Amino acid sequence: MAGKSNEIIKSESEMKMKWLLGMGYWVQGFRCFPWLAVNFFLKDGLHVDSSTLQILQNSANLPMVAKPFYGVLSDSLYLFGQHRLPYIALGAILQAISWVAVAILSSSGISISTMTFYLLLGNLGASLAEVANDAIVAETSKQPTSTKRGKASSSGGLQSFVWMASSLGGVLGNLIGGIAIEKYSPQAMFLAFGVILVIQLLLTISVRERSLNLPKNHTNSGIKQQLAELASAVHKPEIAYPIAWLSASYALVPVLTGTMFFYQTQALGIDSAVIGISKVFGQAGMLLWSAIYNKSLKSSSPRKVITGIQVTMAVFMVSDVLFVNKFYQKMGVPDSLYVVVFSGLLEVLLFFKILPFSILIAQLCPPGCEGSLMAFVMSAIALAMIVGGYLGVALASFVGVTGSDFSGLPRGLLIQAACTLIPLLCSSWMPDNMKPKVTKKDA
Template sequence: MVASSSPDQASASTRSLLGLGFWVQGFRCFPWMAVNFFLKDALNVDPSTLQLLLNSANLPMIGKPLYGVVSDAVYISGQHRVPYIAIGALLQAVSWLVIAFLSQSNISIFSMSLYLLLSNLGASIAEVANDAIVAEKGKQTSTSAKNSQSPSSGELQSFVWMASSAGGVLGNLLGGIAINRFAPRSMFLVFGLLVAIQFFLTNTVHERSLKLPKSSSNVGIRKQLAELAAALRKPDIANSVTWLAASYAIIPALTGTMFFYQTEHLKINSSVLGISKVFGQAALLLWGVIYNRRLKSISPRKLISGIQVMMAVFMISDLLFVKGVYREMGVPNSVYVVAFSGLLEVMFFFKILPFTVLMAQVCPPGCEGSVMAFVMSAIALSLIVSGYLGVALASYIGITGDDFSGLPQALLIQALSTLLPLFLSSFIPDEVKTKPRRKE
């Protein structure tokens, strides 16, 4: 990609960089599918330990506001987005390649956790920079009505959403096939090489080619923190982020329990789980298309609340599945897992797309990276809390790797918890008035 002052070439450079970045972000499910089976089969962890490890590995995601402030304020060779994408890719490459080449005697739950933490640190840094570019370009295009070739508000968000979903589709499809044919560490090696390639390709891009909005390279971290704090005091931002985080955190996640229930109790083949995740990622991809073409005009409050209701409906469906209602109707377990379990898993993320569009509209100019990073951090923290609540719930009810008798009760509690945030849906703005970017 070559730097150019042409708007068309700048748009192409932006889409190429973001398309690769978000595609790799979606493809991360490929090694993480192997992590699930590696922890279960090679390290012999139980459902609760599996869920604790996977949720704890996401702790670096909580630091996204700090990474966002640094990327907003600290320039590297005159750039403050692209170098951070490269750094993130490098950290991921190192972590996955080390895991791939570690001898069996050196692999433990502790060492595995450390490298997974390093991988997610790199992923979170890269995601912050990518999200900041999307926010900057999204605000730039939404307020540049004079440029007839500029995409409409939300189009870039939909593009990167679809790129991430496409990576997820391929990652889950290949992961479901590879897990039966190759050792997990071979899958770690493949992904490590992929992010290494991303690192080298990213280094060929200069930020000038993206034509990002101009800002001072000497803003300073203290001033950037002050601007972030001021932005977070805006009611539209503060209330929306509070609601979104609570809407995730209040739901006790049962991912580890369901993984063991499907693989150990129902004996669902790993390839079926892979297809299930492919189906879910395909639904995410379709959601991006539908939102961009049909749903952008719907108020954020109505759309996000509707998604929350659908999540609860699918959880009740899981309850019926565990109780054997669908089997009595002649629906095979594998068919349900593919069509419904995969869809419920990704439905948690449906509301992120309209929410990021909302944030891009209300985010003050100059701190897009910080605000979007804070939003992603809040989501990451709430999902970790959700995972820990799920472990506590499973432990309280008495669900183990061999006893799933309490799973229907846990699913009912999960569904009821999902409906609780609807009572505070007024926290989400019903209409958003976009303010023009200030002139530098």
């Protein structure tokens, strides 16, 4: 009877965990809903150019760079006897304040600096919540599940679940956003997302952390000790080299999303609903990718999977060159169809690498610093993507692309594709096979 009771308690804790994480990652994916409105609000409301739009998009992600600090706080500083859920709750509060504040301000009263401040505040809240959620996933992935298949069953299973939840949020966010932007003001969309964040907050504070049955291998060791453990972990070659390679694979690629957004909407006159559907198609691709990876590729070489994605990105960029040069249009393919399928997939392809990489790092992560190490990884990716975004602005300027002149865009896309292949020269930094976990004793 006691064994059966323990199984019931464990099953209930896993169900609570999935509800909590599912909601958290779904909201994380659904953030594309207000951000789609931000793009159109900045372009049509504040009349910014393509370079300014891209600078704002990337600058707003600066709070993501400080994720290791949030991770150390989450690992070492307990709030109200808990060390994960309070940070998720605080993140939801900051995001709700940010989006509701923008929603209630009049259009004429919002300046670029004011908008930037609230976007930074919102991303600060999102960073705190993501760090705590990622730490819970990293901790739980090391435990055997109630399926009685042992630890092997839990490896990658929860990561795939939350990836699918995030992708589903992205699908709905872009689908609803593409329709809503035609019928409602951006402020109304900001307010709607604020309400969703309040619901997430209420769900989070209704759960006690002890009911989630998280591992008990944590000690309140203090921030200094936690920083020392993080430093020790990232100095391990088997951890440092893959992180360096993944970061370089983002930082070396100039991102031209702002330029392509202006090209599609200004030069081609693509409808906002089509832009939304393209993002839906991309998110559906991410959802399908998580299912395919979990079923068929989870045991494959991380190096082969991740470098394969990198090559695919370069191929899609070359395809964009043909698109801008009207090659597909001459073949009878409508611009809107290409934007939905190829542009939608290219926009999310760079995120495909994160799923296999997060599973790899979760296996290598020393016990006790899951939050700080996973946060370090995500902040390295965020910083690398910001660098790539700024390089994209510089590349657009170099090839002479402006908000009304896109004649240099094909050359810029070719340079982008060439830069995407450069990290392959150091692909040996990525493990060819999954290695055993690093223990705290080893670290």
